[in-house]
Amino acid sequence: MITEVLSEVKTQMEKATAAIKDGFANVRTGRANPALLQNVQIDYYGTMTPLPQLASVQNQDARSLLITPYDKSALQSIEKAIREMPNLGANPSNDGNVVRVTLPELTEERRRDYVKMVKNRAEEGRIAVRAARRKAKDELDKLKQEVGEDEVGRAEKELESITKSFIDQIDSALSKKEAELLEV
Secondary structure, eight states, X not given: OHHHHHXXXXXXXXXXXXXXXXXXXXXXXXXXXXXXXXXXXEEETTEEEEHHHHEEEEEEETTEEEEEESSXXXXXXXXXXXXXXXXXXXXXXXXXXXXXXXXXXXXXXHHHHHHHHHHHHHHXXXXXXXXXXXXXXXXXXXXXHHHOHHHHHHHHHHHHHHHHHXXXXXXXXXHHXXXXXXXX
């Protein structure tokens, strides 16, 4: 029973950490990265479709991305969706075959805004990890009658070390992303 509780909480914390790291990948840094466009939804024949299902996205150089749609009729929709993306500031151009997205240089103020946004996302991740810990601790407290206080005490210590390792992972990802954002 205790191992089930600990494995379940570990799974929840892994999901929270993975979501935060994915969120960090979507935050623009000084270089162009295809992950920036990972969550862009395109109106494709009345259905909202993720960009990676409609086109390949490649780095052309440090500040531009090249989007090659699998279906040329989607060019206008792709261009429109990228233009309307908040926090990107890019102006895509369409030459009839591909969409080129050139990202403007980040200003110091914009970099600071992105750092604040990343810190907020990291805090949301820490909160999710702590919520999973709280839920697991409540479940362990319910098991005290069945398995004994010593077993629950050991499980709680293990729960704390699991929690600390996931919070450390989030903090590490945050510091890497922060350094990446502030790099000029």
